[in-house]
Amino acid sequence: xxxTMTQKILAAHAGLDSVxxxxxxxxxxxxxxxxxxxxxxxxxxxxxxxxxxVFDTRKVTIVLDHFIPNKDIKAAEQAxxxxxxxxxxxVEHFYDVGEMGIEHALLPEKGLVAPGELCIGADSHTCxxxxxxxxxxxxGSTDMAAGxxxxxxxxxxxxxxxxxxxxxLAPNVxxxxxxxxxxxxxxxDGALYKSMEFGGEGLKSLTIDDRLCIANMAIExxxxxxxxxxxxxxxxxxGERVSRPYTVYTPDPDAEYEKVYEIDLSQxxxxxxxxxxxxxxRTIDQVGDVAIDQxxxxxxxxxxxxxxxxxxxxxxxxHVARDCRTIIIPATMQIYRDCMKLGYTDIFLxxxxxxxxxxxxxxxxGYMGILAEGERCVSTTNxxxxxxxxxxxxxxxxxxxxxxxASAIAGKIxxxxxx
Amino acid sequence: MxxxxxxxxxxxxxxxxxxxxxxxxxxxxxxxxxxxxMEDIDASFIKxxxxxxxxxxxxxxxxxxxxxxxxxxxxxxxxxxxxAKTFARIxxxxxxxxxxxxxxxxxxxDRIRAGDEVAVDFDTGLIENLTRxxxxxxxxxxxxxxxxxxxNGLMNALAAGKGKA
Numbered sequence: 001x002x003x004t005m006t007q008k009i010l011a012a013h014a015g016l017d018s019v020x021x022x023x024x025x026x027x028x029x030x031x032x033x034x035x036x037x038x039x040x041x042x043x044x045x046x047x048x049x050x051x052x053x054v055f056d057t058r059k060v061t062i063v064l065d066h067f068i069p070n071k072d073i074k075a076a077e078q079a080x081x082x083x084x085x086x087x088x089x090x091v092e093h094f095y096d097v098g099e100m101g102i103e104h105a106l107l108p109e110k111g112l113v114a115p116g117e118l119c120i121g122a123d124s125h126t127c128x129x130x131x132x133x134x135x136x137x138x139x140g141s142t143d144m145a146a147g148x149x150x151x152x153x154x155x156x157x158x159x160x161x162x163x164x165x166x167x168x169l170a171p172n173v174x175x176x177x178x179x180x181x182x183x184x185x186x187x188x189d190g191a192l193y194k195s196m197e198f199g200g201e202g203l204k205s206l207t208i209d210d211r212l213c214i215a216n217m218a219i220e221x222x223x224x225x226x227x228x229x230x231x232x233x234x235x236x237x238x239g240e241r242v243s244r245p246y247t248v249y250t251p252d253p254d255a256e257y258e259k260v261y262e263i264d265l266s267q268x269x270x271x272x273x274x275x276x277x278x279x280x281x282r283t284i285d286q287v288g289d290v291a292i293d294q295x296x297x298x299x300x301x302x303x304x305x306x307x308x309x310x311x312x313x314x315x316x317x318x319h320v321a322r323d324c325r326t327i328i329i330p331a332t333m334q335i336y337r338d339c340m341k342l343g344y345t346d347i348f349l350x351x352x353x354x355x356x357x358x359x360x361x362x363x364x365x366g367y368m369g370i371l372a373e374g375e376r377c378v379s380t381t382n383x384x385x386x387x388x389x390x391x392x393x394x395x396x397x398x399x400x401x402x403x404x405x406a407s408a409i410a411g412k413i414x415x416x417x418x419x
Numbered sequence: 420m421x422x423x424x425x426x427x428x429x430x431x432x433x434x435x436x437x438x439x440x441x442x443x444x445x446x447x448x449x450x451x452x453x454x455x456x457m458e459d460i461d462a463s464f465i466k467x468x469x470x471x472x473x474x475x476x477x478x479x480x481x482x483x484x485x486x487x488x489x490x491x492x493x494x495x496x497x498x499x500x501x502x503a504k505t506f507a508r509i510x511x512x513x514x515x516x517x518x519x520x521x522x523x524x525x526x527x528x529d530r531i532r533a534g535d536e537v538a539v540d541f542d543t544g545l546i547e548n549l550t551r552x553x554x555x556x557x558x559x560x561x562x563x564x565x566x567x568x569x570x571n572g573l574m575n576a577l578a579a580g581k582g583k584a
Contacts, residue, residue: 024561024563078446122485124484124485126485138509139512140486142516143512143573146516146574146577149577154512188482189482189507192505193508222508224508277432365440365442366442385436385437386434387440392459
């Protein structure tokens with residue numbers, strides 16, 4: 001029986017010729033990642049177990065991004081724990097204020113993940129890097145601690161769902177709409193424990209940013225990972241950033257999939273996930289009249305340069321609605337700088353938006369845009385659970401940057417084609 | 420290993436944001452996390468639960484964020500076991516890694532009601548509903564995972580040289 005891309009990468013990193021779905025393996029990691037929330041818990045475990053070194057200082061990344069710049073004294077203490085650990089053990093890829101970005105935008109940008117590599121991260125959206133043809137998955141802090149010490153992690157080899165893409169996206173429709181459409185179709189546990197593999201002739205029409213956004217939300221369908229076949233677009237992106245050798249894996253022709261979904265990209269419409277689950281999706285023509293108090297454009301899902309470009313294109317020459325606070329967060333310092341160079345920042349400021357330095361803050365209700373009771377937010381982030389962005393009686397509507405920007409102008413959920 | 424306690428029952432897709440809201444993630448302190456366990460879905464939980472009590476959920480328990488703070492908050496609150504139809508995968512591995520007992524059993528999840536007295540035998544996977552006089556069989560863990568649980572977590576298992584598949 002043939003193997004999927006994910007199974008091939010797991011086999012190679014477990015030192016095995018082949019693996020099958022359900023098999024438990026111990027696999028070698030090419031990168032172990034943590035952030036300012038998950039790393040302190042891992043550091044406790046690491047210290048308690050009495051470890052005195054990390055397995056490879058070049059293969060550890062710690063990014064301070066969730067509550068950074070420090071939101072309060074306790075958050076500052078957590079950041080300090082991370083900083084001290086990174087210095088003490090010589091962690092090569094440590095990103096603090098001034099250099100940091102939202103981790104899942106930063107690692108691809110810095111070339112820290114390449115096709116065929118295996119990455120574990122103590123953050124659920126670590127599945128993002130599957131966009132580059134890597135096996136990458138979210139784990140907890142104890143897994144991170146074990147990974148820091150041993151460079152390995154245990155996995156149950158996942159079965160797979162295959163998404164066969166064809167066609168190309170309509171104007172003002174982007175990767176976010178594709179993944180919201182898929183989650184609406186299969187549900188928040190539709191890919192539970194499984195790998196979501198994307199390929200097909202439609203792949204070539206998707207930008208790397210589209211793919212990163214789609215892979216990012218594999219976890220919102222319960223997936224273990226999302227993974228894209230590698231093509232010219234991937235190689236061009238990686239070629240500018242990665243100098244070490246890497247391996248491109250392709251699925252076997254007789255690889256086993258539990259289900260194959262055909263996705264015609266040209267048929268996908270702007271899609272919004274209503275509270276309180278990412279599967280509660282409606283296409284833009286079905287949303288009705290939903291007045292909003294806030295818009296957030298940013299996050300590991302949609303804080304990349306193409307997201308900023310889409311928001312700028314729609315906001316140009318407009319002003320956001322009265323009483324609709326609009327918070328724009330470029331995901332890395334590079335994107336922040338590019339937004340200034342390309343004139344996006346001026347467009348945002350002219351439109352009455354605020355532009356923040358990179359942070360995960362509002363997405364998880366940390367800070368920088370908390371919602372009061374009864375307030376509604378259209379957000380390009382990834383979760384709309386009860387209380388996710390603030391008060392348990394606030395509401396989050398997940399959408400693309402195009403829809404979010406249009407909604408900011410209208411003061412209610414709006415179709416970007418009607419602005 | 421066994422557990423026995425009163426059941427707190429919740430529905431499908433109980434996410435880690437309601438288990439421990441992110442506004443409390445500015446500390447890794449187990450007791451502080453436990454003090455806010457389930458706060459946004461059941462503010463009375465932490466006030467009324469007793470050590471040893473059991474949480475029963477539906478499908479996809481623990482979905483969302485990878486925050487280990489979620490199983491830590493549950494374990495540190497004194498909950499002895501979580502039973503669900505299915506668990507989200509990161510929550511599942513985090514629970515095993517920190518030594519929080521969890522069992523997948525759709526029948527138990529359907530039949531057990533809030534307030535039932537339930538006893539669990541982790542070695543056999545047998546769940547006994549003492550209130551209703553019913554028994555349900557959960558899938559026992561594979562030996563590799565049982566090894567981690569028996570060591571009360573991954574780091575202890577690693578220290579004992581048992582953390583490799």
